[in-house]
Amino acid sequence: MHAHGTSASIQPAALPGAPVPPRSDWGTLTRLFPYLWTYKWRVMAALAFMIGAKLANVGVPVLLKNLVDAMSFKPGDPNAIIVVPVALLVGYGALRLCTSLFAELRELVFAKATEGAARSISLEVFRHLHAMSLRFHLERQTGGMTRDIERGTRGVHSLISYSLYSIIPTIIEVALVLTLLAVKFDAWFAWITIAALVVYITFTITVTEWRTQFRKKMNEMDSTAHGRAIDSLLNYETVKYFNNEDFEAKRYDENLERYRRAAVKSQTTLSLLNTGQQLIIVICLVAMLWRATTGVAEGRMTLGDLVMVNAFMLQLYIPLNFLGVIYREIKQSLTDLEKMFTLMEREREISDEPGAQPLQLAANGADATLRFENVTFAYDPARVILHNISFEIPAGKTVAVVGPSGSGKSTLARLLYRFYDVQQGRITIAGQDIKQVTQASVRQAIGIVPQDTVLFNDTVEYNIAYGRPGAGREEVEAAASAAHIHGFIASAPKGYDTMVGERGLKLSGGEKQRVAIARTLLKNPPVLIFDEATSALDSANERAIQAELQGVSQNKTTLV
Structure with missing residues (x-):
């Protein structure tokens, strides 16, 4: 095509649509919060049910202790009369029921907020991608980008689920248990628990942070392999024309092999994490039970107190036992969300000017020069x-x-x-x-x-x-x-x-x-x-x- 006039030079310039610098985990959380706060009454109701569930859960060992003490008597005592404490049994069952009931009500109430937030984010990123320039879409890899969006949307569910259903309830329960142990018994129970928690959490976070590199590598290899597969299948006829099925399979397998190596490293380090966590939990349990049995032997504590301390420890460490997995998933969810939010915030190369009006044309297009x-x-x-x-x-x-x-x-x-x-x-x-x-x-x-x-x-x-x-x-x-x-x-x-x-x-x-x-x-x-x-x-x-x-x-x- 021939041009009129003289040739013009184009000066290089930074193109809009460049990647946004990564944000902190806190920045990602604050970016997510407005989507949830749209359903603020449901969020508040879910928090109320969560607190109710934890109060009921902490009350279970207390009632169990009273139940054991009420049933205790000296063997051979001719005056001993076994009386079944019906009220305590009913209360024990009621608290167990309340724990499950409040937990289910929390999930029921919060489901709409979770799904609503995920829907809003998915729609926003979908609209934003359609608003991006053709240059962006010609340069991106469809398979990898769709994988990032899928993981980001899934990350909304995972982050909310693990935060609201695991981390926050565990924090509330730990605070209640520490208060009860310090008030009812001596401070040593609280200090042993605090020391174990500090060591446990520090160990878990340190090892999980180290393991994150393998998880990121897994995701990169997963996105690359997925992109390769999508690209190959979209070009099915071209592959057939050049008889390159084996070549495509080899390329795909190379990516799968890199994914496998990263996955094996991730699993190996997970085993190390789990072993260390169990060691810390066992040491804490032994120390707590040693302190409690000594108290029973010295007459400062009852058998019911021993049962209550053991029940508290089991209730605390069952969720903490999954802290590594939870922390890893939260970190991964934050990483996935950050990728999606970064995609959403990439500057549009083509945008309407502020106050732009629609194009004015005659109804029959007679003025459409x-x-x-x-x-x-x-x-x-x-x-x-x-x-x-x-x-x-x-x-x-x-x-x-x-x-x-x-x-x-x-x-x-x-x-x-x-x-x-x-x-x-x-x-x-x-x-x-x-x-x-x-x-x-x-x-x-x-x-x-x-x-x-x-x-x-x-x-x-x-x-x-x-x-x-x-x-x-x-x-x-x-x-x-x-x-x-x-x-x-x-x-x-x-x-x-x-x-x-x-x-x-x-x-x-x-x-x-x-x-x-x-x-x-x-x-x-x-x-x-x-x-x-x-x-x-x-x-x-x-x-x-x-x-x-x-x-x-x-x-x-x-x-x-």
């Missing part, structure tokens, strides 16, 4: 694609742009759609700079039949109706008839309900192109772009479609 004014553009500063281009397409007229491959013909369509912004010059529709009006209104005014048509994995009707969602079957059939594809669709066993397959691979190139033409005809915009729209058609259909396109482009501003 299209102008490129001294436009210079480069995907990469080192290689300028368009040099000071200027041309005009009067409203309702057709202009054809010709040139060799790579000369920038398709780039004109991308710039017109504002997939990219020009570095110099401007593009106007009806005298309005497209950078100063909303992107949605510009794209609503344009219809395109692209050179490479990609369809959704849905029905033929869905893909044609995508040009104007909500269109009726009669309108869809009329558009299909205009694109000379109605006969083919009607002859299929399922007609318009025929599935087109992944990216439309069940259809031939010509059939996909005619569906794309029908979709654009249904949209009926004032500006049309035909980017080599008949390139995939046979000669007979090409002539028919070209004649039809000439008809539908009457009174429309058309770029070919």
